[in-house]
Amino acid sequence: MNRKLLLCGAALGLWMSATATLPAVPALAAEHAAQDAPQDDDGKSSLAPFDFTPRQKISDGIVTVRGQKIAYQAVAGTLIVHPRDWDDAAPEKKGKPGDQPVAAMFYVAYFKKNVAPAARPITFIYNGGPGSATVWLHMGAFGPRRIVTADDTHTPAAPYKLVDNDDSLLDVTDLVFIDAPGTGFGRIGGKDKEKSFYGTDPDAWAFTDFIAQFLGRYHRYNAPKYLFGESYGTTRSAIVANMLKQDKEIDLNGVMLLSQILDYDNNIDRAEANPSVDQPYILALPSYAATAWYHRKLPHQPTDLKAFLHEVEHFALTDYAGALQDGTAITDQRLNEIAARLHDYTGLPVDYIKRANLRVNGGEFEKTLMADEDTDTGRLDSRFSGASIDPLSQHPFYDPMDSAMGSAYLSAFNDYARDVLHYGGDSPTGAYEEYKASAHSIGKWSFTHEQPGVPHSNRGLPNVLPDLAMAMKENPMLKVQLNQGYFDLGTPYFEGVYEMRHLPIPRKLAGNIEIHQYMSGHMVYAHAPALKELHDNAADFIRRTDNLPH
Structure with missing residues (x-):
């Protein structure tokens, strides 16, 4: 975190x-002298210990x-x-x-x-x-x-x-x-x-x-x-x-x-490390949708963000949750239907969503949403974006929001x-x-x-x-x-x-x-x-x- x-x-x-x-x-x-304190020529610390x-x-x-x-x-x-x-x-x-x-x-x-x-x-x-x-x-x-x-x-x-x-x-x-x-x-x-x-x-x-x-x-x-x-x-x-x-x-x-x-x-950053627990993907989906809306990457751009997110929340808890629970038992037809809906809500390519088995973690989303521009979105604030250091990597190398404000x-x-x-x-x-x-x-x-x-x-x-x-x-x-x-x-x-x-x-x-x-x-x-x-x-x-x- x-x-x-x-x-x-x-x-x-x-x-x-x-x-x-x-x-x-x-x-x-x-x-309690500082362990890494600078040393004088005689080998003694040039800094006094912390008080x-x-x-x-x-x-x-x-x-x-x-x-x-x-x-x-x-x-x-x-x-x-x-x-x-x-x-x-x-x-x-x-x-x-x-x-x-x-x-x-x-x-x-x-x-x-x-x-x-x-x-x-x-x-x-x-x-x-x-x-x-x-x-x-x-x-x-x-x-x-x-x-x-x-x-x-x-x-x-x-x-x-x-x-x-x-x-x-x-x-x-x-x-x-x-x-x-x-x-x-x-x-x-x-x-x-x-x-x-x-x-x-x-x-x-x-x-x-x-x-x-x-x-x-x-x-x-x-x-x-x-x-x-x-x-x-x-x-x-x-x-x-x-x-x-x-x-x-x-x-x-x-x-x-x-x-x-x-x-x-519930952490979406490394959800793939906890297979059989699909809840992180369900709970992150509305934030993916909000990010895609902000960057205008949705195939059909809604005007009312809050109404749109309520719709995504309902889908996440119902159809999407059910599809994830099916696991490998999901039918081809159902897989295609859910992938298409996820494309509508996230802007990610359908083929990418299917190859991810309907499960895209946080870093993958940040890396993929604006890949056509060689740009990664921020993690802590996805309104921010920054140039990809390695366009072929799976995850961003840095958080554009951190870099934008820290100094x-x-x-x-x-x-x-x-x-x-x-x-x-x-x-x-x-x-x-x-x-x-x-x-x-x-x-x-x-x-x-x-x-x-x-x-x-x-x-x-x-x-x-x-x-x-x-x-x-x-x-x-x-x-x-x-x-x-x-x-x-x-x-x-x-x-x-x-x-x-x-x-x-x-x-x-x-x-x-x-x-x-x-x-x-x-x-x-x-x-x-x-x-x-x-x-x-x-x-x-x-x-x-x-x-x-x-």
Whole structure:
């Protein structure tokens, strides 16, 4: 899985910066020198070791959202988390300090000024990856400043433009953007550090621990609380919502999901590796149809996309599903009929569809739809397209959307962090601080997950539907909002709809779920009109569920 997203800007007014020291935790600095640090002539590292103690920088700003002028305090810093079996009363049992797994997780929080803590909702926001920083949601969606990028084409090189973010969620909630362990200005250290943090369950625990610490440190336990995760962040949110309830006795007001994947068996990227499971092809078909519609590759171009997609959804769940279930028993006549319908809905050649046995995975579709132009479509946002590196390959070599936006986001945030948040240029150890957009942990990631109430249920691919269902059953007031882009081939929108319909919850709790779709891709906010809709839907969701007087 991937992650992704944009920037936010705002007229911040006069900024004032101050440095504050957080209460100390056991210092592990000396034992955790960077393994790949540059060496001096004498063989010693020229960089000081990373300082595993909490840090924070405080600054002030002003942003106007929907005509409302909001004065806020920004806090950029780190909190220290440990694996789930960590005993803070007896850390010496874990061996020497340098052996103890530890993560300094970087965050940026925005607090509206002059509001009592219990009278202000707080939302914890993160991207996915797994192993991605949250620069994308921070700078592209909900932070006070936003980066401007081209809508469906490559953004020109620097200089990039930061603008006031009229779509920041600061009008309704305080915001905490959390970078995953090993990303941002945070780092991991100690023995078995990757095993301790690079996995579905260890990662979820790190975020759970972080959130509980944050609520205590900033006196927000009695505030309305929300999670907002994107992509793999939705997988994380399902587990964290349940962990907060089970391990910390923390009830959430709401969980907002963007570009959902909760059951990895529904993943269309490598569906052929799981023969006899045809569901990914069924659930991806409407997104194929939306992509072909956008690029005008359909033999008969509909004018009403939503009506067209409803038709495709019905076909996918009925005739197409039945044909796939027939397997090799399908008749020649039926095979030809279904292939012709798939051609009408996807624009792919009939012969290609038949040679694929009616089953085209995500990479094959991205490669084949515009093959006549030697062009591949994007995966995370199929509105984007790019030149094929190898026109004869089965899959694209890169994602045109990633290539189109990545430089803008990272360049803008690196300057914003240092010039506005005043973080990243003066480490207490004297070391240069690199902002890492990714931990590059996907190849090391353990996707095994133990479902709640089912010991020894570890699976190679996670299915966290039971986790979210458990959180909803134990907190029947918990509300869930799902947001999706039509042009997302990484987490197809109909997959999310299907998963929400198949949560193992009582039917009466199904009314706690609402679903919104947008004319955009995985990073819904990359399309400016969709960002406005996303803001309005999320803000309305919070106002309806925060239990505060309005």
